[in-house]
Amino acid sequence: MSVLILRLAGPLQAWGASARFVRRTTEPAPTKSGVIGMLAAAKGLDRSDDTALARLASLRFGVRIDQPGTRLRDFQTAHHAVTGKSMPLSERFYLADAVFVAALEGDRAFLHELDTALRAPAHPLFLGRRSCPPSLPVELAVHDTSLRQALHDEPWQAADWYQRLRRKEPTVSLTVLREPGPGEQHGETLRDQPLSFAAAHRRHALRPLVSTTVEMHNPRAAAVHCGPGATRPVPHHDPFDAVTEEAR
Numbered sequence: 001m002s003v004l005i006l007r008l009a010g011p012l013q014a015w016g017a018s019a020r021f022v023r024r025t026t027e028p029a030p031t032k033s034g035v036i037g038m039l040a041a042a043k044g045l046d047r048s049d050d051t052a053l054a055r056l057a058s059l060r061f062g063v064r065i066d067q068p069g070t071r072l073r074d075f076q077t078a079h080h081a082v083t084g085k086s087m088p089l090s091e092r093f094y095l096a097d098a099v100f101v102a103a104l105e106g107d108r109a110f111l112h113e114l115d116t117a118l119r120a121p122a123h124p125l126f127l128g129r130r131s132c133p134p135s136l137p138v139e140l141a142v143h144d145t146s147l148r149q150a151l152h153d154e155p156w157q158a159a160d161w162y163q164r165l166r167r168k169e170p171t172v173s174l175t176v177l178r179e180p181g182p183g184e185q186h187g188e189t190l191r192d193q194p195l196s197f198a199a200a201h202r203r204h205a206l207r208p209l210v211s212t213t214v215e216m217h218n219p220r221a222a223a224v225h226c227g228p229g230a231t232r233p234v235p236h237h238d239p240f241d242a243v244t245e246e247a248r
Contacts, residue, residue, distance in 0.1 A: 064101040066100060
């Protein structure tokens with residue numbers, strides 16, 4: 001099997017797995033439904049094409065939280081296009097400055113087809129909601145490996161400023177949320193397995209999740225030799241760091 005690896009980074013992201021009336025929440029990591037929807041947009045698929053959707057949804061999915069971001073709350077209102085009446089005030093949640101590595105496992109030829117579509121998408125790509133465009137190219141690569149290994153091997157994709165904030169840590173521990181392999185036990189579920197994107201009857205099923213962690217090398221970690229083969233973090237203080245981070 002092969003794995004398509006994506007980098008999901010942007011000023012704002014919103015990955016809702018459930019919505020109640022005017023309250024639109026976000027999960028702390030990209031949902032399978034949201035990522036599959038992005039791939040469907042790249043391919044130019046019709047919302048009512050459940051057969052094409054089923055092929056996308058059959059891919060095994062996983063995500064790694066490289067930069068968790070900050071949860072934001074916003075209030076929005078709108079007016080009815082015909083009557084002009086005000087719509088109810090809605091409460092919407094977003095993730096700001098987050099970065100994720102998403103991976104999909106499946107047939108190599110199909111994944112290369114999706115990779116090509118992401119490089120020249122039929123429709124604009126967005127990170128969960130239309131108001132959340134990606135700030136960097138989404139596609140990273142297609143590798144001949146397993147889903148689990150791909151999420152372990154891909155280098156840390158956090159922003160440079162975030163890596164420097166954690167420069168005292170030679171390695172960082174990142175959370176991975178992925179679908180279990182054959183016979184593997186799982187402890188969580190999430191209702192984000194897409195069954196239909198048709199406007200009249202959007203449907204999702206429960207999807208099993210395995211939560212693990214991986215240790216990643218921090219390329220911005222400062223170190224000094226303390227003896228043969230030994231290193232330790234270098235204490236660092238720059239009074240202009242706060243200004244630089246704020247400006248960025």
